[in-house]
Amino acid sequence: MRGADLLVQTLSRAGVTRIFSLSGNQIMPIYDACFDAGIEIIHTRHEAAAVFMAEAYAQLTGTVGVAMVTAGAGAANALGPLFTCSESETPVLLLTGDSPIGQDGWGAFQELDQVPMTAPVTKLSFRPKRATDFGIDTVRALRTAMSGRSGPVHMALPFDLVEADVSGGVVPPAPIREPMPLSASDARAIAQAVAKSQRPLILCGPAMSETRNPGQLAALESALGAPTIAMESPRGLKDPALGNVAKALGQADLIVVLGKRIDFTLGFGGNNGVDPACKWMVIQADATERDRAHRNLGTRLNACFAADPRDSIDVLAGSGQGGHDAWRREVANLVAARGFSAENNVPSGKITPAQLCAAVQRQIGKAERSIVICDGGEFGQWAQAATHADHRVINGISGAIGGGLCYGLGAKCAMPDATVFALMGDGTVGFHFAEFETAARVGKPYIVVIGNDERWNAEHQIQLRDYGPDRLIGCELSGARYDEAAKGLGAHGEFVTDLADLDAALDRAVQSGKPACVNVLIEGLPAPSGTAH
Numbered sequence: 185m186r187g188a189d190l191l192v193q194t195l196s197r198a199g200v201t202r203i204f205s206l207s208g209n210q211i212m213p214i215y216d217a218c219f220d221a222g223i224e225i226i227h228t229r230h231e232a233a234a235v236f237m238a239e240a241y242a243q244l245t246g247t248v249g250v251a252m253v254t255a256g257a258g259a260a261n262a263l264g265p266l267f268t269c270s271e272s273e274t275p276v277l278l279l280t281g282d283s284p285i286g287q288d289g290w291g292a293f294q295e296l297d298q299v300p301m302t303a304p305v306t307k308l309s310f311r312p313k314r315a316t317d318f319g320i321d322t323v324r325a326l327r328t329a330m331s332g333r334s335g336p337v338h339m340a341l342p343f344d345l346v347e348a349d350v351s352g353g354v355v356p357p358a359p360i361r362e363p364m365p366l367s368a369s370d371a372r373a374i375a376q377a378v379a380k381s382q383r384p385l386i387l388c389g390p391a392m393s394e395t396r397n398p399g400q401l402a403a404l405e406s407a408l409g410a411p412t413i414a415m416e417s418p419r420g421l422k423d424p425a426l427g428n429v430a431k432a433l434g435q436a437d438l439i440v441v442l443g444k445r446i447d448f449t450l451g452f453g454g455n456n457g458v459d460p461a462c463k464w465m466v467i468q469a470d471a472t473e474r475d476r477a478h479r480n481l482g483t484r485l486n487a488c489f490a491a492d493p494r495d496s497i498d499v500l501a502g503s504g505q506g507g508h509d510a511w512r513r514e515v516a517n518l519v520a521a522r523g524f525s526a527e528n529n530v531p532s533g534k535i536t537p538a539q540l541c542a543a544v545q546r547q548i549g550k551a552e553r554s555i556v557i558c559d560g561g562e563f564g565q566w567a568q569a570a571t572h573a574d575h576r577v578i579n580g581i582s583g584a585i586g587g588g589l590c591y592g593l594g595a596k597c598a599m600p601d602a603t604v605f606a607l608m609g610d611g612t613v614g615f616h617f618a619e620f621e622t623a624a625r626v627g628k629p630y631i632v633v634i635g636n637d638e639r640w641n642a643e644h645q646i647q648l649r650d651y652g653p654d655r656l657i658g659c660e661l662s663g664a665r666y667d668e669a670a671k672g673l674g675a676h677g678e679f680v681t682d683l684a685d686l687d688a689a690l691d692r693a694v695q696s697g698k699p700a701c702v703n704v705l706i707e708g709l710p711a712p713s714g715t716a717h
Contacts, residue, residue, distance in 0.1 A: 187315030187345045188213035189220070190353045191279075194322040196221040198358040200250050202597060203279075204234040204241070208254020210281025210294070210343045226597065226626055228590075229618040231258050235265035235336075236587035236616070238276045240577045240594030243396055244555070248275040248329045249594070255281040256294030259301070259340070264584065266305040269336040271582035272416070273391035273443070275329035276336040278302070282311060284344035302338040309338040315348035319356045327359035332492060333443070333470035334391055364469050364492035366499050373487070374440060374465055375408060375503035381438035381463075383511050384410035387450075389443035392493055395575045400497050407504035410440065411515035417568065418583040420449025421457075424569035424712035427521040432514075433458050441466045442493035445473055446480045449581065453480035460484070467493050522569055524712050534707040535683050537563055540635055541570035543686045544605055547631075547694060548573050551603035555595045559588025560612035561642025563635035565711030567607035575602070586615025589632060593619060596628040603694065604630035610661055610703075611640045617669065623699035624674030631693045631700045634666055637708030645710045663705075670701030678702045 192214060195203075202224045207215065218225055228234045231253040238249030253262050259280040269276045283292035302309040308328045312321045321339065329337040366374075378384045386408065393414045394401060405412035411432065417423035421430040433439070434457045441464065446453040453464070464485050466477045469492040477488055526542035544567075548554045554573035558564050564585065568578060577591050585608075592606035613634050623630065644659040667677030676696035678689040686704065693700035 185350050185353055186213055186217065187318050187348045187350055188217040190315070190350050190355065191318040191322055191341070191346075192217035192221045192223060193355045194319045195250065196223060197355050198323070198326055199247065202226060202241070203250045203252050204228060204237040204594065205252040206231050206234055206254070206258065208258050208281055210255045210283070210341070210346070211252055211279070213346045214252065214279070214341070226593070226622070228622050230616060231261035232265050233590040233616045233619050233622070235262050235269065235276065235278060236590035237594035237597070239265065239269050239272065239274045239587070240557070240591035241598045242274050242276055243272075243577055244575060244595055244598035246396065248277050248326050250277045250279065252279040253281070254294070255283060255298075256296050259296065259298050263301060263305065265587065266302060266336045266338070268580055268582045268584045268587065270305050272580035273334050273389060274336070275334040277325055277329055278336060278338045280338065280340050282340040282342045285313070285342040286344050298338070298340045305336070306338045307335045311340040311342065312345060315345040315350050316353055318345070318350070319353060323356045323359045327362065330359070330361040332362070332364060333468070333473060363495045364490070365495040366467065366489060366491040368499060368503070370489050370491070371496065371499040371503040374500060375505060377438060377463070377465060378408050378410050378440065379505045379507065383436050384438040384440065384508065385432060385436040385515070386410045386412040386440045386442060387444045388412065388414040388493065389445060390414070390416045390581060392443050393576075395577065397494065397497070404497055404501050405512065407501035407506065409505060409507035409512070411512050413519065415444055415449060416578055416580060418449065418581050419565065421451070422713060424522065424565050426519050427523075428518040430457055432518045435459075436462055438463050438465070441468075441477070442496070443468060446477045453477070453484070467491050467496060469493070522712055524570075526570070530707045530709070532707055535680070535686065535704060536707050537566035537635055537709055538570055539683055540633070540686065540704050540706055541566055541607070543690055544607060544633055545571050546687065547690050548603070548605060553599065553602040555599060555602045555604045557588050557591045557595060557604065557606040559591065559606065560585050560609035561640065562645060562708070562711045563607070563609040563637070563641065563706070564612065566635065569712050571605075571607065573605070575599070585612045588612055589616045589619050592630045592632060593623050593628050596630045606630060606632045608632070608634060609641065610634050610636040610638065610664075610666065613666060617666070618673070620670045620673040620675045620699055620701065629696070629698050629700070631690070631702060632670075633690075633702045634704060635706045636666070636703055637706050638663055639708055641708045644708065665703065667701050667703040670699070674698070676700040680704045
């Protein structure tokens with residue numbers, strides 16, 4: 185048995201059935217080992233795409249997503265999405281090839297000290313020193329990714345260890361996520377504080393989203409009697425998907441935070457429209473995040489608990505007393521307020537973002553099971569505000585764009601029976617356009633809808649606002665026919681310029697049975713502000 189076999193058998197015993205990967209010299213033995221273990225390899229066109237796919241897959245399956253790339257430039261190419269996974273609190277294991285330990289310092293092919301490179305954007309990054317440790321090291325990596333504040337982990341795999349003989353090596357048991365629930369007394373203290381307050385609010389981090397915890401937030405809200413809101417967007421209190429949530433925070437007298445970082449999305453916990461007398465209570469599994477809460481909230485932080493919110497939902501719900509019905513309805517109305525209409529036309533006669541999203545929503549309504557993916561700047565925000573499905577994956581708090589096409593393939597792998605719609609702008613789709621070929625090759629049909637305003641509209645809107653219409657630079661894009669390019673890569677293509685043709689084009693895309701690219705020319709409007717009137 186080789187080190188590669190011990191690694192792969194450990195992954196298989198832990199329940200891993202699929203790896204998203206781009207091939208390379210140093211990881212070929214691991215590819216070979218996947219044959220015997222029955223692990224499927226989804227072979228991508230770029231290393232970053234593999235990590236993005238693993239991120240979406242992990243969020244939708246509740247497992248650790250696994251990505252694998254080669255050494256040197258391959259590992260470097262995967263770095264950006266690790267930051268995205270870290271910010272979205274998604275458990276992903278990145279396996280990278282590495283030059284042989286026995287040639288350290290010699291100038292080996294693709295020799296690169298990878299661990300310092302990935303350490304700032306992972307929970308754990310390490311390079312095993314012995315092939316016999318591959319089993320326990322892999323279990324450690326998986327357990328770390330899942331436990332506490334979940335996130336990405338990196339293992340660099342030296343080629344000589346991957347090929348080394350480990351006959352007699354033992355495949356360890358599958359890892360178990362280490363639970364960190366609130367104590368019953370702490371849960372009662374939080375529930376009592378909620379009950380005594382007039383306008384309590386519960387804010388949840390990305391790992392607590394509805395997609396990752398179906399039905400649990402609604403049950404918690406009902407049990408505690410406090411409006412419960414998951415925050416996943418870098419626009420924070422201006423997230424258009426949360427309507428006028430800022431007004432709700434401005435009225436709150438108690439804010440309970442479940443895994444939500446006290447960061448820029450909350451104005452660093454500063455007053456920022458929040459009543460200075462408002463009390464804060466924080467539940468965080470990660471010590472760094474608890475320290476951040478103390479630093480940013482100061483004396484307004486009444487209590488900070490070292491616990492995993494995911495493990496604490498049941499004990500919190502069991503301590504709740506319900507109530508606050510009128511306040512909960514008021515907050516629900518504020519969050520639901522969007523401040524735009526799909527019925528409104530624009531002088532140019534072009535399709536508006538709201539009209540495009542409404543048409544996609546009609547398609548979502550026809551699906552038995554649906555996933556919506558929202559990626560990009562302005563159009564990505566429109567998609568978040570104007571569409572909803574059974575499950576959602578967004579580009580997340582990192583603010584990184586370009587993963588949406590990859591998310592779509594990861595989502596289809598996670599839920600093959602779901603109809604997947606990936607909405608993104610024309611700038612965003614260009615990052616990983618070649619993954620249309622991957623999706624066609626592996627037979628994963630999903631629908632990519634491009635809101636095409638022929639520019640980087642988020643930056644265009646900033647320039648308009650801050651510098652004026654005479655100082656627009658570096659944001660224009662061409663009228664490229666993305667639909668035709670997608671056809672060349674094996675996908676179905678549609679080009680839409682007239683609202684009257686939109687529904688039929690989307691119908692054809694859904695029915696094509698192929699990955700589909702629906703390229704829709706739209707008016708480049710600013711996204712909803714997140715503050716409806």
